[in-house]
Amino acid sequence: MxxxxxxxxxxxxxxxxxxxxxxxxxxxxxxxxxxxFQAVEQHRADRGLIPIENSLAGSIHQxxxxxxxxxxxxxxxxxxxxxxxLMCHPSSTMARLREVRSHPQALAQCSRFFExxxxxxxxxxxxxxxxxxxIMESGSLETGAIASMHAARLYGLxxxxxxxxxxxxxxxxxxxxxRTPWNPRSGVRTKCSIAFRPILNKPGILFRILGxxxxxxxxxxxxxxxxxxxxxxxxxxxxxxxxxxKEPKVAKALEHLKEVVTHFRLLGAYPMGKGKFxxxxxxxGKRGE
Amino acid sequence: MxxxxxxxxxxxxxxxxxxxxxxxxxxxxxxxxxxxFQAVEQHRADRGLIPIENSLAGSIHQxxxxxxxxxxxxxxxxxxxxxxxLMCHPSSTMARLREVRSHPQALAQCSRFFExxxxxxxxxxxxxxxxxxxIMESGSLETGAIASMHAARLYGLxxxxxxxxxxxxxxxxxxxxxRTPWNPRSGVRTKCSIAFRPILNKPGILFRILGxxxxxxxxxxxxxxxxxxxxxxxxxxxxxxxxxxKEPKVAKALEHLKEVVTHFRLLGAYPMGKGKFxxxxxxxGKRGE
Numbered sequence: 382m383x384x385x386x387x388x389x390x391x392x393x394x395x396x397x398x399x400x401x402x403x404x405x406x407x408x409x410x411x412x413x414x415x416x417x418f419q420a421v422e423q424h425r426a427d428r429g430l431i432p433i434e435n436s437l438a439g440s441i442h443q444x445x446x447x448x449x450x451x452x453x454x455x456x457x458x459x460x461x462x463x464x465x466x467l468m469c470h471p472s473s474t475m476a477r478l479r480e481v482r483s484h485p486q487a488l489a490q491c492s493r494f495f496e497x498x499x500x501x502x503x504x505x506x507x508x509x510x511x512x513x514x515x516i517m518e519s520g521s522l523e524t525g526a527i528a529s530m531h532a533a534r535l536y537g538l539x540x541x542x543x544x545x546x547x548x549x550x551x552x553x554x555x556x557x558x559x560r561t562p563w564n565p566r567s568g569v570r571t572k573c574s575i576a577f578r579p580i581l582n583k584p585g586i587l588f589r590i591l592g593x594x595x596x597x598x599x600x601x602x603x604x605x606x607x608x609x610x611x612x613x614x615x616x617x618x619x620x621x622x623x624x625x626x627k628e629p630k631v632a633k634a635l636e637h638l639k640e641v642v643t644h645f646r647l648l649g650a651y652p653m654g655k656g657k658f659x660x661x662x663x664x665x666g667k668r669g670e
Numbered sequence: 671m672x673x674x675x676x677x678x679x680x681x682x683x684x685x686x687x688x689x690x691x692x693x694x695x696x697x698x699x700x701x702x703x704x705x706x707f708q709a710v711e712q713h714r715a716d717r718g719l720i721p722i723e724n725s726l727a728g729s730i731h732q733x734x735x736x737x738x739x740x741x742x743x744x745x746x747x748x749x750x751x752x753x754x755x756l757m758c759h760p761s762s763t764m765a766r767l768r769e770v771r772s773h774p775q776a777l778a779q780c781s782r783f784f785e786x787x788x789x790x791x792x793x794x795x796x797x798x799x800x801x802x803x804x805i806m807e808s809g810s811l812e813t814g815a816i817a818s819m820h821a822a823r824l825y826g827l828x829x830x831x832x833x834x835x836x837x838x839x840x841x842x843x844x845x846x847x848x849r850t851p852w853n854p855r856s857g858v859r860t861k862c863s864i865a866f867r868p869i870l871n872k873p874g875i876l877f878r879i880l881g882x883x884x885x886x887x888x889x890x891x892x893x894x895x896x897x898x899x900x901x902x903x904x905x906x907x908x909x910x911x912x913x914x915x916k917e918p919k920v921a922k923a924l925e926h927l928k929e930v931v932t933h934f935r936l937l938g939a940y941p942m943g944k945g946k947f948x949x950x951x952x953x954x955g956k957r958g959e
Binding site: 413437438506585591603606 | 701
């Protein structure tokens with residue numbers, strides 16, 4: 382199965398694909414998120430994997446926009462703790478390093494390490510995995526990289542230090558997208574991601590919208606509003622809800638929702654991911670998995 | 671008035687400060703957002719300016735976390751359209767450029783320009799304004815930078831091309847923070863930013879929470895939920911609402927809210943910003959400013 386992702390081999394996205402699909406996945410690097418969507422649409426890839434939100438940096442609106450402008454379906458979700466690893470050429474050592482390459486965001490997330498190692502110069506690089514690759518290619522003994530554990534293994538680099546990041550609670554949630562929707566099965570806890578715009582000029586519209594779900598005891602797992610710069614004074618909403626759109630209760634709620642919103646889109650129904658990052662919970666009124 | 675910001679002189683944040691406060695502001699660059707908060711707390715700066723959300727990249731949770739962990743107040747908001755400008759040394763020209771430096775996110779946002787100019791090599795740099803500064807310092811005639819118009823002016827560089835970005839609808843919303851709260855005045859349209867956690871184990875809790883506002887005809891301007899990786903199975907909510915916490919209606923709503931949530935924080939009450947990015951509207955039921 383060919384899975385497209387944005388970045389170069391060794392990227393955190395590729396690590397998420399391998400975690401989700403294992404060895405059956407053959408990964409295809411792309412320059413941009415838009416190209417990931419195109420590759421799936423044009424059958425050059427079977428699936429695409431995109432990051433959708435990060436616990437420090439928030440929702441990636443750009444990928445919500447791409448979900449809305451393409452006719453693909455979310456079929457699975459996964460999350461990855463972003464662990465930054467310091468690595469170097471296998472013939473080098475910590476003492477020999479003079480500079481460390483990585484994406485500026487990764488460098489910034491490891492600022493405490495650099496405060497403690499002032500002799501190391503931070504050098505910005507286009508992406509984390511590319512920084513790792515460049516060390517393998519150049520054979521430099523004075524240059525380290527900050528990237529994923531996966532990149533260290535892939536490029537045969539020595540791991541000098543793990544968990545370099547200041548903030549350990551750094552998770553990214555990824556979505557697997559496909560041309561055909563996932564087929565909900567009974568017994569599999571399912572969630573739906575939807576997007577819509579509330580109808581204009583209705584005071585309390587959000588209260589009505591949430592009533593659609595709360596009056597039917599459907600749990601909301603995520604809600605986010607976003608002013609849309611393309612449509613002045615309009616908001617776009619993203620909601621994740623617990624349930625399967627083929628269940629009568631959920632199907633009726635979505636029909637009811639369409640009475641009070643416009644531009645409704647079901648972005649996908651997929652098995653609820655495991656792990657606390659999803660905020661998933663077991664039975665009503667009882668949190669935890 | 672001394673205003674701290676994250677970045678170097680010429681950064682988009684500094685441009686936002688000058689747009690908001692004009693010449694009365696003396697800007698102080700800081701390495702990290704946390705240092706911006708510390709500088710204000712420790713009286714090394716009178717104000718701090720932080721980005722809080724971007725129309726493509728979403729809410730900056732890290733700055734919400736800092737607002738929650740420090741006792742500072744939002745007193746003003748502003749937004750800036752992120753216009754990326756290609757610039758070079760005043761003695762150089764477009765034809766002489768071989769490479770262009772900028773932050774990887776800015777380079778990615780200008781990918782269409784690089785597709786049309788394949789001879790130009792993209793070089794990652796720690797920040798956009800730093801890339802501009804480096805050209806002035808090195809005097810290189812073969813290196814361009816992508817940064818703000820403000821950086822071009824500040825470092826005396828020639829502007830080769832404006833609006834280099836693929837996506838024109840790229841806005842960042844910034845907040846001005848202070849040790850003392852803003853004093854709401856009648857006649858000034860005011861908004862409040864609040865954060866809280868819903869009480870656990872209450873089905874339909876979000877519906878109840880929004881009822882607090884909708885039953886009192888208080889408009890919500892932003893709502894976002896975020897699973898908190900630090901507290902498994904708990905959500906943190908951010909809300910912006912139209913109104914002044916000294917108005918009886920709003921004061922009562924906030925008291926009512928405290929009955930159904932924990933960890934309530936009023937992050938600030940401040941004049942509602944102008945411009946479509948805020949999704950602000952005039953009278954009830956009538957959108958537009």
